[in-house]
Amino acid sequence: MNPLKKFLNSTEKHFTGSGKLNRFEPLFDATKTFFFFPSPKVKHTPFVRDNLDLKRYMSFVIIALLPVLIFGMYNTGLQSGLAKGETYTIFKSLLTGARFVVPIIIVTYAVGFFWETVFASIRGHKISEGLLVTGLLFPLTLPATIPLWQVALGISFGVVIGKEVFGGTGRNILNPALTGRAFLYFSYPVSLSGNIWVAGNPAVDGVSSATALAIVAREGQTITSALSDAGFSLYNLFFGFIPGAIGETSAFCCLLGAVFLMITRIANFRIIIGGISGLILTSLVFYLIPGGNDSWLNAGPLYHLSAGGFLFGISFMATDPVSAPGTNPGRWIFGFLIGFFTIVIRVANPAFVEGIMLSILFMNVFSPLLDHMVIRYTTSKRIPNV
Amino acid sequence: MKSISIKKGFKLPLSGLPDISAIQLPEPETIAVSAMDIPYIRPKLLVKQGDLVKTGTSLFCDKKNKSILYLSPGTGRVKQILFGPRRKLIEVVIDLNKNQDKNEAFVKFDTLTLKTIKAVPRTTLIKHLQDGGLWQCFRQLPAKDTADENLTPAMIIVSLNGNDPFSPHPQVVLDNETRYFEFGLKVLQQLVKKIVVTCRKDSLTRLNGCKPFITHVVPDTYPAWDPGTVLYKLKRSEKENNSWCISAEHLVLVAKLLLDGRYPVKRVITVTRSDDKKPHIITRQGAPVKDLIGQMDTTGIITTGRFNGRSVNPDSHLGFFENTLNIIHDNDGDEMFGFILPGLSKPTVSKTFLSCLTSTPKDLDCTIHGEERACINCGYCTKICPIDLAPNFIMKALHADDIEDALGFGLLDCVRCGLCSFTCPSKIELTKLLSDGMDAHFKDKE
Ligand code: SF4
Ligand code: SF4
Numbered sequence: 036m037n038p039l040k041k042f043l044n045s046t047e048k049h050f051t052g053s054g055k056l057n058r059f060e061p062l063f064d065a066t067k068t069f070f071f072f073p074s075p076k077v078k079h080t081p082f083v084r085d086n087l088d089l090k091r092y093m094s095f096v097i098i099a100l101l102p103v104l105i106f107g108m109y110n111t112g113l114q115s116g117l118a119k120g121e122t123y124t125i126f127k128s129l130l131t132g133a134r135f136v137v138p139i140i141i142v143t144y145a146v147g148f149f150w151e152t153v154f155a156s157i158r159g160h161k162i163s164e165g166l167l168v169t170g171l172l173f174p175l176t177l178p179a180t181i182p183l184w185q186v187a188l189g190i191s192f193g194v195v196i197g198k199e200v201f202g203g204t205g206r207n208i209l210n211p212a213l214t215g216r217a218f219l220y221f222s223y224p225v226s227l228s229g230n231i232w233v234a235g236n237p238a239v240d241g242v243s244s245a246t247a248l249a250i251v252a253r254e255g256q257t258i259t260s261a262l263s264d265a266g267f268s269l270y271n272l273f274f275g276f277i278p279g280a281i282g283e284t285s286a287f288c289c290l291l292g293a294v295f296l297m298i299t300r301i302a303n304f305r306i307i308i309g310g311i312s313g314l315i316l317t318s319l320v321f322y323l324i325p326g327g328n329d330s331w332l333n334a335g336p337l338y339h340l341s342a343g344g345f346l347f348g349i350s351f352m353a354t355d356p357v358s359a360p361g362t363n364p365g366r367w368i369f370g371f372l373i374g375f376f377t378i379v380i381r382v383a384n385p386a387f388v389e390g391i392m393l394s395i396l397f398m399n400v401f402s403p404l405l406d407h408m409v410i411r412y413t414t415s416k417r418i419p420n421v
Numbered sequence: 422m423k424s425i426s427i428k429k430g431f432k433l434p435l436s437g438l439p440d441i442s443a444i445q446l447p448e449p450e451t452i453a454v455s456a457m458d459i460p461y462i463r464p465k466l467l468v469k470q471g472d473l474v475k476t477g478t479s480l481f482c483d484k485k486n487k488s489i490l491y492l493s494p495g496t497g498r499v500k501q502i503l504f505g506p507r508r509k510l511i512e513v514v515i516d517l518n519k520n521q522d523k524n525e526a527f528v529k530f531d532t533l534t535l536k537t538i539k540a541v542p543r544t545t546l547i548k549h550l551q552d553g554g555l556w557q558c559f560r561q562l563p564a565k566d567t568a569d570e571n572l573t574p575a576m577i578i579v580s581l582n583g584n585d586p587f588s589p590h591p592q593v594v595l596d597n598e599t600r601y602f603e604f605g606l607k608v609l610q611q612l613v614k615k616i617v618v619t620c621r622k623d624s625l626t627r628l629n630g631c632k633p634f635i636t637h638v639v640p641d642t643y644p645a646w647d648p649g650t651v652l653y654k655l656k657r658s659e660k661e662n663n664s665w666c667i668s669a670e671h672l673v674l675v676a677k678l679l680l681d682g683r684y685p686v687k688r689v690i691t692v693t694r695s696d697d698k699k700p701h702i703i704t705r706q707g708a709p710v711k712d713l714i715g716q717m718d719t720t721g722i723i724t725t726g727r728f729n730g731r732s733v734n735p736d737s738h739l740g741f742f743e744n745t746l747n748i749i750h751d752n753d754g755d756e757m758f759g760f761i762l763p764g765l766s767k768p769t770v771s772k773t774f775l776s777c778l779t780s781t782p783k784d785l786d787c788t789i790h791g792e793e794r795a796c797i798n799c800g801y802c803t804k805i806c807p808i809d810l811a812p813n814f815i816m817k818a819l820h821a822d823d824i825e826d827a828l829g830f831g832l833l834d835c836v837r838c839g840l841c842s843f844t845c846p847s848k849i850e851l852t853k854l855l856s857d858g859m860d861a862h863f864k865d866k867e
Contacts, residue, residue: 074788074791077722077788079842081840082724082727082728085768091761206795298772362800413811421833
């Protein structure tokens with residue numbers, strides 16, 4: 036027998052029944068099923084079952100996030116070097132970035148798993164795989180300079196208030212990662228909004244610089260030239276060589292992940308495509324309305340698509356199935372309105388320049404209603420059978 | 422011949438398709454009539470252990486309607502009456518007389534002919550069928566309970582294909598039975614105005630005699646040929662909800678009973694096992710499972726329909742409504758890092774295993790592949806449900822005890838095909854929950 040399996044089997048008795056460590060049963064179970072895929076015999080019809088389960092489902096989101104994560108680490112290092120007037124090599128950038136990013140991830144997972152274990156023990160059920168995703172999404176929305184205690188606070192809020200008070204994974208209305216992030220945004224705006232801190236050498240501390248979305252053009256200048264003056268050329272915005280939250284800068288990497296998720300049908304393409312078309316259409320409308328040359332009103336679809344965390348949000352946050360609608364028409368509307376509100380918030384409300392987070396949370400609240408309306412409609416089309 | 426288009430359902434090619442040839446099984450030592458496969462029955466025994474019975478002797482009836490009889494498919498002695506928990510009848514086992522052949526003793530029933538059938542009153546015809554132990558071949562949707570003889574249904578759906586993707590091929594079942602099949606349709610004309618005869622597309626090519634009678638062709642997607650699915654696609658008004666259905670095999674039995682005056686016992690069975698291509702088996706109704714499957718060499722399970730049958734043990738007997746046995750093997754136990762391996766050989770209807778890129782027949786085992794979790798609203802169940810239900814929303818309505826909502830969402834249209842449970846990544850027993858919900862509703866209505 037596999038030695039690891041032997042070890043798990045021999046220690047199992049301490050964690051189950053009246054074993055000394057039975058409080059940690061959920062944690063033990065999560066560890067065991069992580070290494071060894073459980074597959075008990077079917078008890079009811081149908082006697083055959085698909086191979087896809089929630090562990091794999093959630094792992095695929097993690098896989099889709101890997102390019103974002105790796106580029107995020109690289110870019111954090113790169114920006115930190117640039118702030119000091121140096122250009123780091125790829126390797127050095129990655130290493131420097133990892134020094135900032137990895138602790139944030141570790142803290143997130145540790146604190147998140149702590150809360151999951153607490154609630155799983157209280158409720159007597161298994162640790163849900165949802166946390167795997169939440170625990171990686173959350174750090175990627177943060178700037179690398181965030182103090183670790185804020186990370187711990189944010190993920191605690193996200194997991195406890197965003198998910199567990201509703202009854203755990205599957206019952207939450209809001210996306211837990213975004214809930215945590217929104218909490219931090221409103222509680223500690225200095226760390227998160229307006230000017231993003233570029234992760235610097237620990238000795239020098241951070242250097243501040245405006246995010247692309249906070250840029251306003253001077254008299255007589257168009258927004259796009261103001262953006263490129265500040266280093267935000269479309270190329271940089273799209274590929275993400277700009278300061279910003281760890282995972283949100285590169286539209287390209289987010290698109291890679293989105294395509295992967297859509298091909299594997301883990302994310303529903305309707306949300307992503309709906310969101311992107313909502314954003315494009317809305318920004319196009321604003322673009323065509325005369326005036327406002329100097330603000331994001333006039334930036335046009337491509338800039339809007341590439342800047343800020345829109346693609347990250349629509350690909351990874353909005354597609355969280357639990358907080359999104361479960362019906363296809365609902366998903367189209369949900370996605371489209373997220374795109375729409377993102378633009379509206381961006382151009383109409385300079386206080387919250389980053390619209391995607393609020394639009395997703397806002398639409399999360401409405402997704403049960405969307406589902407309800409769609410189901411009412413489809414039900415009315417059925418021939419009644421009672 | 423019209424085509425019915427059904428987009429959703431189960432499209433994976435499976436391995437273990439039985440061969441089109443047929444072999445005759447030697448007479449078994451015991452046969453039985455099982456009560457386990459009869460939906461909603463409350464059996465009342467009519468024989469005792471040790472009684473002598475003939476082919477066609479009543480063994481038990483249904484307390485709900487005592488004229489519905491279950492007859493002995495052979496001549497011999499009642500060997501054993503098996504009960505389950507709370508004295509629930511499992512099966513009546515009969516020791517067959519040795520040398521049962523042409524002149525086996527049987528109960529004689531009245532006969533009809535092509536000429537007389539036209540003039541028989543409906544009630545007399547139904548009485549004939551009830552006495553002959555075959556009225557229960559007529560099932561009434563949506564519950565698929567025994568048809569209510571006082572009702573004139575809007576239509577009757579005759580299915581040439583059985584419940585499982587690998588149920589017997591209609592060509593084997595109806596081989597040389599065209600005359601009976603045609604007579605059966607005449608019988609139906611006496612009972613119902615609209616007759617729908619459905620056949621799977623891929624069964625069509627090999628079919629000869631009965632082909633002209635087919636009215637609707639359904640695609641090769643499980644469960645397109647289920648009468649419930651067909652009805653969902655065909656019905657235009659609420660009145661048609663209580664249509665009847667019958668399998669082509671049973672229709673032939675009905676015709677044989679009426680024409681020959683003798684309870685028909687011949688059945689065609691398939692036994693399927695992945696990586697095997699067994700011929701069809703011709704045998705007697707109620708044959709022992711172990712005679713049919715031969716050596717059981719795995720720790721797997723035997724079912725009478727991998728998606729919607731029951732699980733049987735080798736010592737039991739095949740039921741009246743069952744004509745297929747699937748031997749589904751176990752898997753090799755917990756796999757290390759199973760959740761993230763590429764899975765070239767792991768069948769799935771999702772797109773998360775490399776296997777979805779190949780079109781080789783897939784081999785499904787009888788394990789869950791994961792653990793139950795809360796519903797994540799992924800919509801996979803909605804995507805596969807052949808009759809456009811949203812099983813997750815129905816499940817939530819049932820959990821909230823809101824039967825009105827559940828019915829409104831179309832609960833009774835559910836054909837219990839099992840695909841929602843099959844596909845759910847959270848491994849929720851959706852089919853069971855829905856099925857129990859339906860049964861509770863029917864019970865309330867009674
Ligand atoms: S609800 Fe489930 S069992 Fe019922 S028809 Fe739909 S997929 Fe089949
Ligand atoms: S497939 Fe399972 S998890 Fe997904 S929506 Fe249906 S019930 Fe919920």
